Amino acid sequence: MTSKKMTTLIRLARRTRTKFLSLLFPCPFPWTQNDLQYIPDDSSSQQGLCGEALVLASQLDSKTFRLPNLWEVFSEWPLKENPHVKRLEGLVNSMLERIVTNERKLKALKQANFARLISLWYPDAEWPELEIATAYSVWIFVWDDEVDAGDTDVSHDEELSRAYYQKSLDTIHHLLGLDTQGQKFVDEKQALHPNMVLFTDAARGIRSAADRIQRERFYHELEHFMIQVGVEHSHRMRGSIPTVEKYLEIRSGSVGCAPQIAITDLMLKVRLPESIMESAPMKGLWKETVIICLILNDIYSAQKEIAxxxxxxxxxxxxxxxxxxxxxLDLVTHGIEETLRTTMRRFEEAATALSGMASHDVQLDKDVQAFIKWCRYFITGVLQWSLESKRYGMAECLHDDGSLSIVL
Known part of the structure; x- marks a missing residue:
């Protein structure tokens, strides 16, 4: 069969599947466009890369990316581990065993040591809140890997990925008790993927502890996360590389930090008024927290992701x-350091403005300070865990002075 005929058949099959999926999901995601459909050619066979991404990979191959000891930047920020960390290890492993059937994946996920990360994120949380946070955190890591890991049908097919996002969102909306039109699920655990079973545990705790406004905020952040994961996936499938500004816009959503911030008041067992939650300083604090975390996540995961x-x-x-x-790459390092310092300055400005809004009320000020402190814990937790976790393998790149040499 000629290459032209094969391509025609592939296109016909994709159109048929698109029509079928449109019947199942009549409200497609915003990035659903025919021009995003990717027909592989011979040049994309090398590691699944094509277009600009293929050229870029060849330019970066075997180059060394150097980073200074970033703990010097965050030296004044708190780092603390929850005393329940050992108990968390057992909980995380049992959750992973419930939803991951592939032995190789299960081993890798266990070695990532998510319990350590969660204990650093929530050092002062009590066990009931930790159970909620753990179910959610493990779920989002596994959910995201389904698209990003490159070894699943969903990760290689935009139509399947869109179906994955839409069905996941439908299930999340239902589990959070947000359905308004009497949507019926035969079973709470019905989902496109077995990992949604774990979200059931998180949603049950969130539903009992949060009011509707809090749950809607959490849902909208998850929706934005999944939309941006889809946009990122489309770029990956086409091999296109956006501008830095556009990438930061996409990655601010796809990194998945904002939904985690949205359940912070639950974890702290406080309820900040909407005048605070929807204020410009609070939105600024969220934005800068997300950007700092995405920078840290990206620089330490670059080697893994390129591989x-x-x-x-x-x-x-x-x-x-x-x-x-x-x-x-030295210029990249300089740019990252500069962006990180600018973002940290904006974080502190937002924190100061937020503190000013609460200074008139002793309890409100206490709750706001706890929220700000948690954002710092969130960031330093990402930093410390990223350096330790076998998920990224940074221990092998680390020098005695805390700097790193990462071979891409």
Whole structure:
């Protein structure tokens, strides 16, 4: 069969499947466009890469990305571990065993040590709240890997991925008790993927502890997360590399930090008034927290993601957008340090403004300070865990002075 005929058959099969999926999901996600459909050609066979991503991968191959000891930047921010960390290890492993059947994946996920991360994120939380946070955190890692890991049908097919997002969102909306039109599920655990079973545990706790406004805020952040995961996935499938500004916009959603921030008041067992939650300083605090976390996540996961044929990462994106005459990874490092310091300054400005809004009320001020402190815990937890976790393998790149040399 000729290549032209094969391509025609592939297109016909995709159109048939698109029509079928449109009957199942009549309200497609915003990025559903025919021009996003990708027909692989011979050049994309190398590690699943194509287009700009393929060229970029060859430019970065075996280059060394150097990072300073970033703990020097965050030296004044708190880091603390929850005393329930050992108990959390057993909980995380039991949750992973419930939803991951592939032995290789299960082993890798266990070695990631999510219990350590959760204990750093919520150092002062009590066990009932930790159970909710753990169910949610483990779920979102596994859910996201289904799209990003590059070894599933969903990760290689945009139509399947859109169905995955839509069915997941429908299930989340139902489990959070937000249905308004009497939508019926035969069983609470019905979902596109078995990992949604774990979200049932998180949603049950959130539903009992949060009011409708809090649950709607959480849902909308998850919806935005899934939309941006889809946009990121489309870029990956086409091999296109966005500008740094556009990438940061996409990644601010797809990194998945905002939904985690949305359940912070539950974890702290406080209820900040909407005048605080919807204020400009609070939105600024969220934004800068997310950006700092995405920077940390991207720089420490760059090696892993490139190995998985994903060039949608801040390090390759900044390298691609460098002036061709000055293009180097040292320039990328400088740009990351500068962006990180600017973002931290804006974080502190937002925190100061938020504190000013609460200064008239002793209890409100206490609750706001707890929220701000948690954002710092969230960031330092990401930093410490990323350096330790076998998920990224940074221990092998670490020097005695805390700096890193990462071979891409």
């Amino acid at each position: 998985q044929a994903s060039l949608l990462n801040l390090v390759p994106v900044m390298f691609k957008n460098c002036n061709p005459e000055k293009q180097s």
